[in-house]
Amino acid sequence: AQSVTQLGSHVSVSEGALVLLRCNYSSSVPPYLFWYVQYPNQGLQLLLKYTTGATLVKGINGFEAEFKKSETSFHLTKPSAHMSDAAEYFCAVTDGGATNKLIFGTGTLLAVQP
Amino acid sequence: EPEVTQTPSHQVTQMGQEVILRCVPISNHLYFYWYRQILGQKVEFLVSFYNNEISEKSEIFDDQFSVERPDGSNFTLKIRSTKLEDSAMYFCASTEFPSTGELFFGEGSRLTVL
Numbered sequence: 001a002q003s004v005t006q007l008g009s010h011v012s013v014s015e016g017a018l019v020l021l022r023c024n025y026s027s028s029v030p031p032y033l034f035w036y037v038q039y040p041n042q043g044l045q046l047l048l049k050y051t052t053g054a055t056l057v058k059g060i061n062g063f064e065a066e067f068k069k070s071e072t073s074f075h076l077t078k079p080s081a082h083m084s085d086a087a088e089y090f091c092a093v094t095d096g097g098a099t100n101k102l103i104f105g106t107g108t109l110l111a112v113q114p
Numbered sequence: 115e116p117e118v119t120q121t122p123s124h125q126v127t128q129m130g131q132e133v134i135l136r137c138v139p140i141s142n143h144l145y146f147y148w149y150r151q152i153l154g155q156k157v158e159f160l161v162s163f164y165n166n167e168i169s170e171k172s173e174i175f176d177d178q179f180s181v182e183r184p185d186g187s188n189f190t191l192k193i194r195s196t197k198l199e200d201s202a203m204y205f206c207a208s209t210e211f212p213s214t215g216e217l218f219f220g221e222g223s224r225l226t227v228l
Binding site for chain 2: 031032034036042043044045046049051090092093094097098099100101102103104105106107
């Protein structure tokens with residue numbers, strides 16, 4: 001069964017520093033991959049997605065992620081963190097089943113220090 | 115922009131009571147999902163629904179849970195007799211094309227069982 005691993009449940013960076021949030025998936029068959037962001041007391045907002053084509057995908061708020069099949073990874077990056085980026089970030093993959101539902105990682109809480 | 119709406123945003127109930135969480139999916143979407151997120155934990159799949167029947171359900175979705183599309187716009191999740199461990203944020207999602215894996219989530223309904 002498909003699974004998602006997010007290394008680091010808490011990540012803290014300084015404002016202006018690089019953000020790197022890690023995500024690895026388990027399947028040998030590349031799924032579709034997503035990053036969602038959840039701000040405090042809010043729902044899940046799609047940041048970016050990879051389905052096919054270019055392996056470097058750009059999302060909202062300056063985030064991007066690169067699909068690396070050889071490493072079964074889909075790490076999320078942002079060159080320069082902003083205070084407003086503080087949130088929880090979830091990596092998700094499709095399971096390839098009948099309804100192609102999403103399987104979520106455990107999430108990474110990003111803190112941005114002034 | 116079309117969005118998934120959920121009501122209530124927060125419900126407090128006594129253990130053993132019935133709860134109905136309501137969702138209005140995006141109007142041209144035909145595939146519906148419920149996920150839940152226990153505080154501090156990952157987002158978990160509960161059930162998917164298409165053509166007025168359950169497509170897939172998880173182990174969590176036991177006989178205490180049911181879903182229904184009572185009319186052309188609403189999609190409901192009923193918990194028949196709530197338990198303390200049902201306290202969580204419940205997210206509704208919909209999609210037009212499940213093959214893409216991209217789900218559109220509502221803001222969530224926070225259920226607190228006392």
